Amino acid sequence: MSVTVRVPAKVNVQLAVGAARPDGFHDLANVFLAVGLHDEVTATPSPDGLRITCDGPDAGQVPLDRTNLAARAALALAERYGRDADVHLHIAKDIPVAGGMAGGSADGAGALLACDALWGTGASREELLDICAELGSDVPFSLVGGAALGTGRGERLTELEVGGTFHWVFAMASRGLSTPAVFREFDRLGEGREIPEPVASRDLLDALAKGDPDALAATVSNDLQPAALSLFPELADTLAAGRAAGALASLVSGSGPTTAFLARDAGAADAVAGALRSSGTCRTVRAAAGPVPGATVIREEPDQSSSTAVRSMPTV
Numbered sequence: 001m002s003v004t005v006r007v008p009a010k011v012n013v014q015l016a017v018g019a020a021r022p023d024g025f026h027d028l029a030n031v032f033l034a035v036g037l038h039d040e041v042t043a044t045p046s047p048d049g050l051r052i053t054c055d056g057p058d059a060g061q062v063p064l065d066r067t068n069l070a071a072r073a074a075l076a077l078a079e080r081y082g083r084d085a086d087v088h089l090h091i092a093k094d095i096p097v098a099g100g101m102a103g104g105s106a107d108g109a110g111a112l113l114a115c116d117a118l119w120g121t122g123a124s125r126e127e128l129l130d131i132c133a134e135l136g137s138d139v140p141f142s143l144v145g146g147a148a149l150g151t152g153r154g155e156r157l158t159e160l161e162v163g164g165t166f167h168w169v170f171a172m173a174s175r176g177l178s179t180p181a182v183f184r185e186f187d188r189l190g191e192g193r194e195i196p197e198p199v200a201s202r203d204l205l206d207a208l209a210k211g212d213p214d215a216l217a218a219t220v221s222n223d224l225q226p227a228a229l230s231l232f233p234e235l236a237d238t239l240a241a242g243r244a245a246g247a248l249a250s251l252v253s254g255s256g257p258t259t260a261f262l263a264r265d266a267g268a269a270d271a272v273a274g275a276l277r278s279s280g281t282c283r284t285v286r287a288a289a290g291p292v293p294g295a296t297v298i299r300e301e302p303d304q305s306s307s308t309a310v311r312s313m314p315t316v
């Protein structure tokens with residue numbers, strides 16, 4: 001028996017960041033949108049115990065030990081159900097690593113859903129979401145997908161209405177950025193200043209609900225962008241290239257360094273992607289639309305014969 005789960009990347013259309021909390025985390029108003037760039041996690045029984053493998057363009061940067069979020073997810077679920085994590089997890093990686101698109105979080109959520117199906121634990125949605133929140137701030141959203149407002153450190157989700165499909169182009173950078181380092185730089189840049197409570201923008205939520213790309217473009221924001229640009233100043237050239245190519249909005253995705261460009265439709269996204277590719281300001285360029293569903297079982301193969309079943313997380 002093996003189970004394969006498909007999990008999307010995310011872009012933060014609003015990332016409002018509060019002051020550092022005593023536990024080192026920051027309260028957020030984090031508006032997530034799941035987009036059609038995916039990793040796939042396949043869980044297969046492994047008599048030799050927990051094993052992680054990975055393929056894809058960035059596979060070399062993915063840890064294959066117990067620090068991998070997929071491994072941590074399997075171990076957390078096994079511990080909760082008093083069993084061994086005797087599973088081989090294979091990650092087919094298409095989401096850029098350390099790109100601010102929740103790639104590791106996607107693998108954590110994917111592994112959790114795959115092991116849950118493989119082991120037949122019968123865990124409730126709330127139990128799975130609890131484990132996700134322990135694994136990382138972005139992991140609950142990877143499970144749920146669609147669009148959601150994350151509060152607290154981003155793990156407390158409220159599902160959002162989205163009235164259409166938004167077309168994005170993502171420019172991957174030549175190196176990664178560490179999420180904790182970007183939050184630390186946010187703190188450094190804000191030293192001596194009053195940091196307001198993070199609040200979701202009403203206009204932005206309305207733009208999402210209407211499915212209106214122009215209105216969304218006017219309201220997207222990322223409080224981590226100055227910190228990401230401070231650590232990676234060349235990203236300003238990529239943002240400028242996207243704007244010059246006609247993107248409705250250009251912003252750093254989450255903690256970066258991936259940059260995200262909103263286009264009016266799929267044709268406009270192709271044009272922005274082409275211009276970014278020839279700009280020489282980034283490593284790779286991908287177009288992807290959202291919202292898309294969160295972690296979804298796309299294949300269950302009993303023994304060697306294959307049968308297909310589809311199961312997604314119920315929405316929040």
Ligand SMILES: C[C@](O)(CO)[C@H](O)COP(=O)(O)OP(=O)(O)OC[C@H]1O[C@@H](n2ccc(N)nc2=O)[C@H](O)[C@@H]1O
Pocket residue numbers: 012015024025026027028030100102105135136137138139152153154179180183254255
């Ligand atoms: C930047 C975002 O990707 C936006 O969605 C997330 O806030 C980061 O989510 P994540 O990668 O799942 O982050 P976690 O694994 O929970 O935390 C990694 C580190 O990021 C910082 N961190 C993360 C989330 C948060 N609300 N405040 C923080 O200060 C902390 O230094 C933390 O130790």
Ligand SMILES: Nc1ncnc2c1ncn2[C@@H]1O[C@H](COP(=O)(O)OP(=O)(O)OP(=O)(O)O)[C@@H](O)[C@H]1O
Pocket residue numbers: 061062063067068069070091096097098099100101102103104105107108138177179254255256
């Ligand atoms: N399954 C995984 N895939 C990728 N990186 C992982 C994984 N598990 C652990 N990591 C570690 O996490 C670090 C961050 O990688 P990741 O791709 O999750 O970054 P990110 O997309 O910027 O995260 P986020 O957007 O949630 O802040 C990597 O440098 C790597 O060491």
